[in-house]
Amino acid sequence: MLRRACHFSSAKVCLFALAGMTLLSQAQQPAKSFLPESPGAQAIAQAVPPPSNVGNSEIQFNCPGSFPSDLTLLNCRYTGRQRLDQFLTTGVTDEAMAQSIFGSIFTQYATHSPGEWPQDWTHYGYRVGTSYAGSVGRASAELIVGFILHDDPRHIKCSDDPQLFGARSSSDTPFACTKRQRFFHALLDSITVRPSSPGEIVHLQPGGPQFDEKSFRHSYRRLPALDRLVGVYAAGYAQYPWQPRSANTFGAISQRAALSFGTTFLGSFYTEYGSAIFSKRKKKPQPPPSRAGSSRSTP
Amino acid sequence: MKINPLLQALSSLAVATSLLGCVADRPYRQPVSALHVPPEPGKPSPSASLPVGNPCTEDRYTMTPKSNGQGRPIKNSSRPCIAYVEFNDQGKQSVPGQLNQATALIRKAIHDDPQHQPVILTFIHGWKHNASPGPPEDSNIQGFEHVLNYLYDTAYGGSDCTDATGPCTPIAGHLVVGIYIGWRGEIISHEWPVTRTLSLYSRGEAATRVGQGDDLEKALRQISNTAHPSETTNSPTQPMLVLVGHSFGARVLENAMNKLYLPFFEEKKSNQTQVPTFFADLIIYVNSAASADVAVPMLDYLARERLEFREDLPNLPPGNGLGRERPLMLSITTPADAATGVLFPIAMGGEAILKKVSGSLGGQQAISCYHPATQTISKNTSKSQFAFHASTAAHMDLIQSHEVIDLGMPPAAGMVSNCPAPGSPDSYSYGIPSRCFLIEPKKPLAGEEDRCNNTPYWILNTDGNIIPDHGTIFTNRLIRFIGEFLPTATATQISVPRLATKQQTRARQLQLH
Numbered sequence: 039m040l041r042r043a044c045h046f047s048s049a050k051v052c053l054f055a056l057a058g059m060t061l062l063s064q065a066q067q068p069a070k071s072f073l074p075e076s077p078g079a080q081a082i083a084q085a086v087p088p089p090s091n092v093g094n095s096e097i098q099f100n101c102p103g104s105f106p107s108d109l110t111l112l113n114c115r116y117t118g119r120q121r122l123d124q125f126l127t128t129g130v131t132d133e134a135m136a137q138s139i140f141g142s143i144f145t146q147y148a149t150h151s152p153g154e155w156p157q158d159w160t161h162y163g164y165r166v167g168t169s170y171a172g173s174v175g176r177a178s179a180e181l182i183v184g185f186i187l188h189d190d191p192r193h194i195k196c197s198d199d200p201q202l203f204g205a206r207s208s209s210d211t212p213f214a215c216t217k218r219q220r221f222f223h224a225l226l227d228s229i230t231v232r233p234s235s236p237g238e239i240v241h242l243q244p245g246g247p248q249f250d251e252k253s254f255r256h257s258y259r260r261l262p263a264l265d266r267l268v269g270v271y272a273a274g275y276a277q278y279p280w281q282p283r284s285a286n287t288f289g290a291i292s293q294r295a296a297l298s299f300g301t302t303f304l305g306s307f308y309t310e311y312g313s314a315i316f317s318k319r320k321k322k323p324q325p326p327p328s329r330a331g332s333s334r335s336t337p
Numbered sequence: 338m339k340i341n342p343l344l345q346a347l348s349s350l351a352v353a354t355s356l357l358g359c360v361a362d363r364p365y366r367q368p369v370s371a372l373h374v375p376p377e378p379g380k381p382s383p384s385a386s387l388p389v390g391n392p393c394t395e396d397r398y399t400m401t402p403k404s405n406g407q408g409r410p411i412k413n414s415s416r417p418c419i420a421y422v423e424f425n426d427q428g429k430q431s432v433p434g435q436l437n438q439a440t441a442l443i444r445k446a447i448h449d450d451p452q453h454q455p456v457i458l459t460f461i462h463g464w465k466h467n468a469s470p471g472p473p474e475d476s477n478i479q480g481f482e483h484v485l486n487y488l489y490d491t492a493y494g495g496s497d498c499t500d501a502t503g504p505c506t507p508i509a510g511h512l513v514v515g516i517y518i519g520w521r522g523e524i525i526s527h528e529w530p531v532t533r534t535l536s537l538y539s540r541g542e543a544a545t546r547v548g549q550g551d552d553l554e555k556a557l558r559q560i561s562n563t564a565h566p567s568e569t570t571n572s573p574t575q576p577m578l579v580l581v582g583h584s585f586g587a588r589v590l591e592n593a594m595n596k597l598y599l600p601f602f603e604e605k606k607s608n609q610t611q612v613p614t615f616f617a618d619l620i621i622y623v624n625s626a627a628s629a630d631v632a633v634p635m636l637d638y639l640a641r642e643r644l645e646f647r648e649d650l651p652n653l654p655p656g657n658g659l660g661r662e663r664p665l666m667l668s669i670t671t672p673a674d675a676a677t678g679v680l681f682p683i684a685m686g687g688e689a690i691l692k693k694v695s696g697s698l699g700g701q702q703a704i705s706c707y708h709p710a711t712q713t714i715s716k717n718t719s720k721s722q723f724a725f726h727a728s729t730a731a732h733m734d735l736i737q738s739h740e741v742i743d744l745g746m747p748p749a750a751g752m753v754s755n756c757p758a759p760g761s762p763d764s765y766s767y768g769i770p771s772r773c774f775l776i777e778p779k780k781p782l783a784g785e786e787d788r789c790n791n792t793p794y795w796i797l798n799t800d801g802n803i804i805p806d807h808g809t810i811f812t813n814r815l816i817r818f819i820g821e822f823l824p825t826a827t828a829t830q831i832s833v834p835r836l837a838t839k840q841q842t843r844a845r846q847l848q849l850h
Contacts, residue, residue: 105805105809105812105814106814107812107813107814108809108811108812108813109480109483109484109487109811109812109813109816110476110479110480110483110811119473123527123528126528127527127528127529127530130528131358131528131529131530132358132529132530132531132532133530133531135531136531313673313675313806
């Protein structure tokens with residue numbers, strides 16, 4: 039899951055707990071948009087004429103959420119290795135441990151749940167242990183169900199969603215979203231996933247003879263997030279052996295599952311709005327008056 | 338106090354498994370595997386590394402038929418090669434033989450290139466990366482490979498269609514060589530994201546140590562001497578050497594440059610002539626995670642010496658140095674880089690507070706500003722040492738030299754080359770399919786008459802459409818953007834900008850008129 043977490047940003051977010059673990063776990067997808075790109079543009083050899091396709095109106099669709107012209111993307115598939123990494127980072131290793139350790143302080147002193155457990159070190163240990171067991175249970179269930187269903191659980195921004203391709207366009211993105219659409223997209227994205235089968239990078243040419251918008255949208259269709267549903271309940275039931283009887287009823291487990299789902303929900307909203315929150319605003323200089331001439335000057 | 342057995346077991350498990358997350362302090366590329374041919378785009382890697390004797394070091398490329406390409410080497414016969422040079426935590430070279438292999442690779446590329454002008458790209462990775470061949474190979478190496486392949490395929494290959502009457506002819510182009518400089522940027526594996534994050538300060542210190550170390554200085558000097566040997570200093574053609582550092586890699590590179598370049602300038606100054614830099618054609622810091630105070634010695638020196646860097650004006654004898662202004666060093670970032678824009682000040686601010694309390698940081702930071710119009714140098718003390726320590730250079734308004742202006746319009750007819758022409762000879766225009774940008778000298782800050790940074794060390798904050806975040810740097814858009822600032826290259830020649838004082842240039846301009 040944390041494909042991009044190796045980068046500086048997510049790490050520092052984590053260090054200073056600016057947005058807690060949610061930020062870290064959601065940072066694997068950079069904030070990117072689909073923009074048209076010319077594939078064969080000149081790099082250094084300015085005097086060498088560009089290939090004939092430079093500057094045409096082709097839209098290079100890399101992958102949902104990816105930056106156009108990213109040279110490192112050869113495939114959009116959510117791979118088995120990525121799924122395993124997500125399992126390890128969110129369910130087994132230090133992120134899960136930290137969540138359990140700090141989350142248990144909250145459950146011990148703020149919510150005092152389960153009520154049968156007193157607020158002492160021994161039961162703090164139980165709380166940490168059961169919470170960690172829940173993390174492992176949830177991550178394991180998501181790994182197995184996701185593997186069976188071949189889904190792609192990565193969150194994407196509204197403006198990156200292939201489902202909205204062609205629905206509304208502006209000068210800088212064909213996937214432009216309104217405020218309302220963004221909010222509902224974040225909501226929807228938390229309970230749905232996409233199939234991971236559309237692996238190849240698609241080069242789009244809207245209106246072109248080879249482009250079929252319908253089949254394109256279908257290949258990125260939304261599916262119910264069964265892995266998340268099973269995962270949150272697995273987290274609840276994984277704690278079953280240690281929890282007191284009153285906390286092991288279906289209602290209580292559903293309550294814990296709903297709470298556990300909160301991290302997914304926050305993650306989806308962070309994906310939608312996070313880049314705007316954590317990007318430094320650039321002071322926009324006044325553009326100079328438009329100048330005559332239509333070609334790039336090369337002295 | 339009695340500890341819960343469950344808690345005890347969990348603690349033991351945590352400690353035991355944490356140890357599994359440690360990344361060994363060892364070199365990844367022994368001499369026999371220090372050369373590597375990146376896979377061609379879209380094809381699987383034949384192997385992580387190839388032994389010596391591969392196409393990187395053997396004369397194996399074939400020539401095109403005379404009728405088709407005038408006897409140039411056939412594309413794909415000499416794909417880009419990478420040499421690795423690794424440094425340990427103390428800044429010492431891990432495997433001495435690696436540097437010799439790297440220089441041998443450069444020499445061979447110079448020899449094999451039809452115009453003896455290969456493109457030599459040197460990259461220093463940042464935090465959480467190293468030279469690991471994997472599997473999976475470090476993602477920075479993969480990105481670097483893609484860039485080398487891209488340069489080879491699109492900038493230095495393709496078809497030459499300048500002859501409108503005849504068919505396009507293939508251009509063999511220049512050879513492309515990569516030098517990947519590895520250091521111990523990763524000490525905890527990615528499966529341990531929280532612990533890994535805690536290595537921030539330790540890796541920052543390591544980056545500074547490597548950058549200030551004698552071994553890196555020696556390595557960069559040797560790479561530069563091989564790429565730009567002194568006998569070619571007056572040649573209008575020479576290989577193109579570009580040094581790039583990303584994030585903490587930029588901190589490594591910037592520290593090394595402070596150590597290397599200042600004596601180099603002094604040496605050149607004694608010549609009293611316009612000379613090509615021949616150390617490197619461009620030094621680039623991308624999303625640098627170095628404090629702005631690291632840039633101060635270089636900016637101070639360049640301002641005090643009134644140095645500038647200009648291309649030749651065509652139709653005049655080579656070496657005139659009267660053409661467009663170019664950067665010698667380029668520090669670029671983006672407002673979308675939350676890591677260096679928002680979080681770096683928080684991280685370094687904490688450190689700066691400790692330094693301030695201990696008394697090692699305080700007062701205002703003086704920086705020299707050169708004003709070409711009046712030919713005067715002033716000292717700017719408007720920012721504190723604290724501010725310089727807690728910000729990166731590219732995010733600091735005071736020392737930015739240029740600004741990227743979003744014209745807010747798509748290129749005419751969708752052609753990125755059809756963006757409006759820049760208004761002055763020292764401005765640049767840049768286009769992506771949905772946007773046109775102008776890159777112009779920065780306007781003075783409020784209350785100032787002139788920008789402070791008029792040096793060939795260009796510092797600019799770009800745009801989220803050019804660099805989308807901290808880590809996504811291996812993109813077509815960024816390569817093209819950087820390409821704007823590189824010396825003009827043709828299939829047969831790379832022009833060499835000249836370093837001179839502004840007075841020298843002005844005198845030559847007057848002479849010309």
